[in-house]
Amino acid sequence: MDIKKIAMAGTLESSDVSIVIEPNSGEGIEIELKSLVEKQFGEQIKEVVLRTLKELKVEKAIVKLQDKGALDCVIKARLQTAVLRAAEENTFNWGEED
Amino acid sequence: MAINKIGREVPAFIEGIGELKPYQGPFSVEPTKRRFGRKLSVITPKESKLLNNIEEAIKKTGLTDGMTISFHHHFREGDYIVNLVMDTIAKLGIKNITIAPSSLNGVHAPLIEHIKSGVISKIETSGLRGSLADAISKGILEYPVKIRSHGGRARAIESGDVKIDVAFLGVPACDEYGNANGHSGKSFCGSLGYAKVDAQFADQVVLITDNLVAYPNVPASIQQTDVDFVVQMDSIGDPKGIVSGATRYTKNPRELLIAKYAAEVIKESGYLVDGFSMQCGTGGASLAVARSIKQTMIERNIKASFALGGITGQFVEMLEEGLVGKLYDTQCFDLIAAQSIGQNPNHVEIDAGFYANPHNKGCAVNVLDIVILSALEVDTDFNVNVMTGSDGILRGASGGHCDTAAGSKLSIIVAPLIRGRIPTIVDQVNTVITPGETIDVVVTDRGIAVNPLRTDLIEKFSKTSLPLYTIDQLKEKAEEITGKPKAIEYGDKIVALVEYRDGTIIDVVRNVK
Numbered sequence: 001m002d003i004k005k006i007a008m009a010g011t012l013e014s015s016d017v018s019i020v021i022e023p024n025s026g027e028g029i030e031i032e033l034k035s036l037v038e039k040q041f042g043e044q045i046k047e048v049v050l051r052t053l054k055e056l057k058v059e060k061a062i063v064k065l066q067d068k069g070a071l072d073c074v075i076k077a078r079l080q081t082a083v084l085r086a087a088e089e090n091t092f093n094w095g096e097e098d
Numbered sequence: 099m100a101i102n103k104i105g106r107e108v109p110a111f112i113e114g115i116g117e118l119k120p121y122q123g124p125f126s127v128e129p130t131k132r133r134f135g136r137k138l139s140v141i142t143p144k145e146s147k148l149l150n151n152i153e154e155a156i157k158k159t160g161l162t163d164g165m166t167i168s169f170h171h172h173f174r175e176g177d178y179i180v181n182l183v184m185d186t187i188a189k190l191g192i193k194n195i196t197i198a199p200s201s202l203n204g205v206h207a208p209l210i211e212h213i214k215s216g217v218i219s220k221i222e223t224s225g226l227r228g229s230l231a232d233a234i235s236k237g238i239l240e241y242p243v244k245i246r247s248h249g250g251r252a253r254a255i256e257s258g259d260v261k262i263d264v265a266f267l268g269v270p271a272c273d274e275y276g277n278a279n280g281h282s283g284k285s286f287c288g289s290l291g292y293a294k295v296d297a298q299f300a301d302q303v304v305l306i307t308d309n310l311v312a313y314p315n316v317p318a319s320i321q322q323t324d325v326d327f328v329v330q331m332d333s334i335g336d337p338k339g340i341v342s343g344a345t346r347y348t349k350n351p352r353e354l355l356i357a358k359y360a361a362e363v364i365k366e367s368g369y370l371v372d373g374f375s376m377q378c379g380t381g382g383a384s385l386a387v388a389r390s391i392k393q394t395m396i397e398r399n400i401k402a403s404f405a406l407g408g409i410t411g412q413f414v415e416m417l418e419e420g421l422v423g424k425l426y427d428t429q430c431f432d433l434i435a436a437q438s439i440g441q442n443p444n445h446v447e448i449d450a451g452f453y454a455n456p457h458n459k460g461c462a463v464n465v466l467d468i469v470i471l472s473a474l475e476v477d478t479d480f481n482v483n484v485m486t487g488s489d490g491i492l493r494g495a496s497g498g499h500c501d502t503a504a505g506s507k508l509s510i511i512v513a514p515l516i517r518g519r520i521p522t523i524v525d526q527v528n529t530v531i532t533p534g535e536t537i538d539v540v541v542t543d544r545g546i547a548v549n550p551l552r553t554d555l556i557e558k559f560s561k562t563s564l565p566l567y568t569i570d571q572l573k574e575k576a577e578e579i580t581g582k583p584k585a586i587e588y589g590d591k592i593v594a595l596v597e598y599r600d601g602t603i604i605d606v607v608r609n610v611k
Binding site: 014036037039040041043070071 | 490519581587
């Protein structure tokens with residue numbers, strides 16, 4: 001999926017994450033993470049982001065996360081939404097998701 | 099370094115602090131000293147104790163470099179006294195002071211400057227919060243802070259482990275000869291239970307009041323026979339920060355569920371019988387437990403002999419309804435409690451030594467049946483942390499946690515299984531305040547774990563519908579949801595020594611990178 005424009009999903013509520021995704025003029029995935037639980041879960045959060053982007057076949061993007069202690073399932077859901085908005089996809093085959 | 103009974107590495111000696119003994123179990127220390135006695139002094143018949151300001155008081159006491167001073171924390175986030183006194187000490191050019199307040203709060207952030215400028219060199223306290231706590235966690239102090247429980251502080255003062263040169267005590271109502279209480283005035287706070295210890299054992303006592311009343315001010319929590327000077331000021335605290343209105347009942351469904359389980363635990367424990375006693379923390383779940391117990395007490399026609407604490411309006415209500423016989427109160431947690439203590443003869447002010455000093459002839463926690471306590475973290479050995487956050491930074495208070503857990507017949511921890519994505523039940527807590535062998539039951543919203551030492555309780559509860567798990571199972575349930583947190587990386591510097599109530603070292607806190 002190509003990231004065509006800036007898009008966001010999520011909120012700054014406790015246990016949620018606010019994600020902004022942008023086109024990357026350079027190569028690959030860049031992650032900027034700010035999290036309340038960065039010390040304990042920073043790496044785990046980045047892994048979820050990379051895995052979710054891979055599943056959506058996103059190869060180039062800048063992802064900015066403001067995390068308020070969201071669980072992995074929340075991070076994944078918010079990121080999927082942000083990607084679909086940024087890729088201007090209106091239809092999504094949910095059946096493909098593992 | 100030595101390994102103590104709970105497997106924590108603690109120092110045997112720290113330059114500038116002295117020799118330290120590792121924790122060996124809740125009742126392992128046999129005290130050998132005599133009770134500490136303060137210096138005698140004389141005040142002649144026509145001498146006045148009244149002074150114009152704090153500066154004059156500091157000069158009169160002869161406070162000099164290297165001395166130890168103390169404060170109480172009955173004014174909580176509304177306290178003006180600590181900052182006012184420290185600013186004045188700094189202005190007078192006095193350095194290298196040890197402060198030994200009963201606790202510190204967010205309002206005491208200005209102490210950071212006094213640490214940087216060398217006015218304060220050591221701190222001994224129950225609690226640390228806000229930016230002062232952050233700065234200490236980063237290593238701003240040369241010597242580690244000593245963290246003491248309320249009972250442990252009373253023990254340290256009464257045994258002379260801490261020798262207070264001058265106590266500066268804010269008092270809401272005081273006569274000019276030094277009879278003081280917390281019952282009236284715009285800064286009223288109710289019980290002065292922590293301050294009472296300082297007043298009896300400090301070499302010199304300065305009372306600071308914004309409400310000078312006619313002599314004699316009785317009943318006096320602090321008596322004229324212990325007081326050197328009285329300073330009158332316009333304002334000693336912000337009433338909004340001293341006592342908040344009535345403590346509210348929680349509507350949070352998770353807290354209510356925890357409370358329901360905890361109440362069930364108490365009902366099935368065998369300790370809920372006529373004449374029982376209890377103490378509750380002020381957390382939402384813990385207050386809701388008391389409410390639920392109250393219902394059962396009415397149904398079964400059971401009355402409590404006393405409630406201990408940390409008293410809230412909820413217990414005042416139960417006292418007035420005849421469900422509780424007496425309230426033993428070191429610290430009033432809300433407006434209703436603070437108003438009640440001066441009016442109700444069955445609402446009794448007690449000092450921190452009577453409350454929880456393990457080395458007197460028997461403190462109140464020894465006769466406590468049930469205590470409900472909160473926790474930031476509990477580990478699979480049942481050790482409890484209420485001092486450092488999951489990020490390793492100081493932000494809590496030891497309080498009466500380890501005192502009541504050790505003294506009571508049934509100690510119950512109430513906590514959500516996870517907070518945000520932080521699990522409460524972990525392999526190892528960041529900081530041990532209360533040793534696991536004094537914790538009986540851990541109640542979470544996802545299940546209950548009983549300490550394996552309490553086979554009697556396990557047997558009782560297994561006949562009920564309570565959701566029983568092992569503590570390891572609870573930890574796994576938490577980690578399934580959150581993932582396994584990475585351990586916090588600490589530096590090499592010890593920023594705080596955690597004293598158990600008997601004066602041994604149960605744990606240390608290191609600087610956060």
